[in-house]
Amino acid sequence: MPETLTRPARLARARFRAWHRGTREADYIFGGFFDRYSEGWDEVDLIWFERLLDEDETNVMAWALGTMEVPGDFAGKQMELMKRLDYVDIER
Numbered sequence: 001m002p003e004t005l006t007r008p009a010r011l012a013r014a015r016f017r018a019w020h021r022g023t024r025e026a027d028y029i030f031g032g033f034f035d036r037y038s039e040g041w042d043e044v045d046l047i048w049f050e051r052l053l054d055e056d057e058t059n060v061m062a063w064a065l066g067t068m069e070v071p072g073d074f075a076g077k078q079m080e081l082m083k084r085l086d087y088v089d090i091e092r
Helices: 007-019 024-040 043-053 057-065 077-084
Strands: none
Touching: 007 024, 007 043, 024 043, 024 057, 024 077, 043 077, 057 077
């Protein structure tokens, strides 16, 4: 039987996964995006981000930087926000 987590637990897990990607650059993109936008997420947005966390970070970084085409199932308002990169705080 799959585990059922509360929304706060899912957000906590997503935040941890976003800030522990393995490279500083990926941490800034995933973690910074989470910190900036997660407070306003509805269920669909959270599911999108949870799925994004399962993707290879080099692909996601390329999508965010515009060097690789975004697959259709990740395209949309969330990815457009991610592409802005205005949430990356390199002074951490």
